Amino acid sequence: MTDEAPMLEVRGLGKTYGDGPQAVHAIDEINFTVARSEFVCVVGPSGCGKTTLLRCLAGLMSASTGQVSIEGRRLDRTPEEMAIVFQDYSRSLFPWMSVEQNIAFPLRRKRLGRAKQQQLIKDSLEAVNLADAGRRYPWQLSGGMQQRVAIARALAYEPQVLLMDEPFAALDAQTRADLEDLTLKLRHEYGVTVVFVTHDIDEAVYLADRVIALTPRPTRVREVIDIDLPRPRNQLTTKELPDFARLRGHVYRQVRQLDDGADQREAATAS
Amino acid sequence: MSTSIIPGTRRRLLRSPKFTDGLLGAAGLVTVLAVLEFSTIVGLLPEKTFPRVSADLRELAGMAGAAELWTAVGHTLQGWAISFALATVIAVLLGIAVGSNAVLYAATSAVIEFLRPIPSVALIPLVVLVLGTGLQSKVFLATFAATWPVLVATIYGMRDVEPVALETARSFRARPRDTLLSVVLPGAVPYIAPGLRVASTTALILCVTAELVIGAPGLGQSITVAQAGGQYQLMYAFIIATGLLGVLLNLLFVALEKRLLRWHPSQRSQGGVQ
Numbered sequence: 441m442t443d444e445a446p447m448l449e450v451r452g453l454g455k456t457y458g459d460g461p462q463a464v465h466a467i468d469e470i471n472f473t474v475a476r477s478e479f480v481c482v483v484g485p486s487g488c489g490k491t492t493l494l495r496c497l498a499g500l501m502s503a504s505t506g507q508v509s510i511e512g513r514r515l516d517r518t519p520e521e522m523a524i525v526f527q528d529y530s531r532s533l534f535p536w537m538s539v540e541q542n543i544a545f546p547l548r549r550k551r552l553g554r555a556k557q558q559q560l561i562k563d564s565l566e567a568v569n570l571a572d573a574g575r576r577y578p579w580q581l582s583g584g585m586q587q588r589v590a591i592a593r594a595l596a597y598e599p600q601v602l603l604m605d606e607p608f609a610a611l612d613a614q615t616r617a618d619l620e621d622l623t624l625k626l627r628h629e630y631g632v633t634v635v636f637v638t639h640d641i642d643e644a645v646y647l648a649d650r651v652i653a654l655t656p657r658p659t660r661v662r663e664v665i666d667i668d669l670p671r672p673r674n675q676l677t678t679k680e681l682p683d684f685a686r687l688r689g690h691v692y693r694q695v696r697q698l699d700d701g702a703d704q705r706e707a708a709t710a711s
Numbered sequence: 712m713s714t715s716i717i718p719g720t721r722r723r724l725l726r727s728p729k730f731t732d733g734l735l736g737a738a739g740l741v742t743v744l745a746v747l748e749f750s751t752i753v754g755l756l757p758e759k760t761f762p763r764v765s766a767d768l769r770e771l772a773g774m775a776g777a778a779e780l781w782t783a784v785g786h787t788l789q790g791w792a793i794s795f796a797l798a799t800v801i802a803v804l805l806g807i808a809v810g811s812n813a814v815l816y817a818a819t820s821a822v823i824e825f826l827r828p829i830p831s832v833a834l835i836p837l838v839v840l841v842l843g844t845g846l847q848s849k850v851f852l853a854t855f856a857a858t859w860p861v862l863v864a865t866i867y868g869m870r871d872v873e874p875v876a877l878e879t880a881r882s883f884r885a886r887p888r889d890t891l892l893s894v895v896l897p898g899a900v901p902y903i904a905p906g907l908r909v910a911s912t913t914a915l916i917l918c919v920t921a922e923l924v925i926g927a928p929g930l931g932q933s934i935t936v937a938q939a940g941g942q943y944q945l946m947y948a949f950i951i952a953t954g955l956l957g958v959l960l961n962l963l964f965v966a967l968e969k970r971l972l973r974w975h976p977s978q979r980s981q982g983g984v985q
């Protein structure tokens with residue numbers, strides 16, 4: 441490692457919603473860093489605070505304790521070099537705007553000039569294989585296409601960090617696999633740093649360089665697992681590797697908080 | 712789209728709900744007119760105060776070329792347009808301010824709930840005293856009445872913006888102006904557009920009322936003058952003209968609403984892939 445600051449650094453991050461007897465202690469304490477161009481997946485049981493963590497990372501919500509920095513700068517609101525892809529694409533895209541207008545909206549502030557802006561829109565739509573959809577409206581597209589538009593909008597913004605909160609959870613398995621591969625391809629082409637939240641362990645292991653497994657509430661980091669599977673990854677061959685099965689099992693145990701013998705006991709009771 | 716005369720197109724048209732509704736509507740109207748006409752003919756209604764509908768309509772048709780009708784329509788429309796525009800601007804600006812500011816909302820909602828139910832016509836004596844009997848009074852009354860539906864709609868619309876859309880704008884660091892004009896306001900249009908339609912109708916009613924009661928020039932005044940002169944056919948002709956104006960304005964706003972809300976689930980035609 442060089443001595444330059446990591447792309448993202450989360451230090452002592454904690455979050456409690458509300459106060460008094462109704463307070464929800466969502467995140468106890470989380471620490472981790474993300475290096476430039478790294479692909480990090482965050483997995484954890486349902487309701488453990490993954491969305492909460494991501495919103496704090498994005499500067500959309502302030503943490504109760506601790507802090508988040510991007511390239512050494514402490515962030516208070518979403519930094520310039522960060523874009524977010526929300527899970528709920530149908531609400532995140534603006535239905536009164538065409539696909540092109542949706543992509544152009546975040547660029548307005550940048551005052552890029554018409555030609556440059558058109559180029560960015562065209563390139564990003566091509567990158568997500570929607571070159572012909574610019575004039576259409578989000579609600580005229582299928583769910584998978586809508587999420588691709590949301591990804592194109594994030595890409596056109598030229599971010600260095602892409603945050604994704606369960607972006608494919610609402611899609612069918614086939615579309616989901618396609619979009620996973622698209623995400624990997626775009627990460628490779630754009631060299632962007634990705635933090636990807638999911639509750640799907642297969643997805644996390646398939647995509648990530650590192651998986652951060654969280655405990656149930658109040659949430660801490662249970663383990664950080666290096667995923668040393670070869671790239672480029674492939675839905676078939678990667679998932680057939682013995683290493684994939686091993687890593688998947690390991691992450692599964694971490695997330696389900698099973699000790700080493702527990703899975704055998706679970707298997708015994710299931711049969 | 713081509714205007715093909717493929718066999719079957721006609722039959723489909725005849726069976727389409729829109730066409731059937733239109734046909735039924737026309738049939739209902741013709742029936743009512745026929746009953747009225749017949750009632751006068753058989754003496755159920757006195758001919759003097761209820762001239763035959765056909766005669767009223769003929770009177771109206773005869774006036775179509777005369778300046779008198781169009782001057783009256785012009786006066787009424789002028790009052791309507793000024794008050795509708797004023798009400799819209801006032802209500803939308805006020806609604807944006809109140810709807811986007813929790814403190815202002817808490818401070819004003821009681822005032823709004825108190826002022827809103829006051830029937831505009833109750834203010835007529837006061838308004839005549841202060842502003843006289845001309846255009847100003849008419850515009851004041853109509854604006855007062857037409858502001859409320861748009862104001863309330865705008866406030867509700869502003870407070871019911873999709874939180875994920877707002878968060879998306881915030882995450883891209885959109886400027887407040889862009890967020891307001893391109894995210895919050897369009898998101899409030901499903902509330903505001905029906906509010907505008909109600910405001911248009913309200914403004915027209917109040918304009919005609921002001922003309923009737925305080926004698927400001929316009930269709931309402933023409934009705935009173937015709938009635939005072941015993942020209943009942945003329946009076947009915949003006950009443951029918953007023954009704955037609957109301958129907959036309961309403962149609963205009965229905966079309967506008969459809970256009971503005973093309974993207975909204977209530978208006979989306981087939982074409983979405985789900």
Ligand SMILES: Nc1ncnc2c1ncn2[C@@H]1O[C@H](COP(=O)(O)OP(=O)(O)OP(=O)(O)O)[C@@H](O)[C@H]1O
Pocket residue numbers: 457458464466484485486487488489490491492493639657
């Ligand atoms: N605005 C809020 N006010 C109070 N409690 C909240 C709020 N948002 C989330 N919580 C609570 O914080 C905890 C973590 O929620 P969060 O949405 O971050 O979990 P998650 O891991 O994203 O869940 P999921 O897997 O369902 O997406 C939950 O127990 C939730 O009830």
Ligand SMILES: [Mg+2]
Pocket residue numbers: 490491492606
């Ligand atoms: Mg979540």
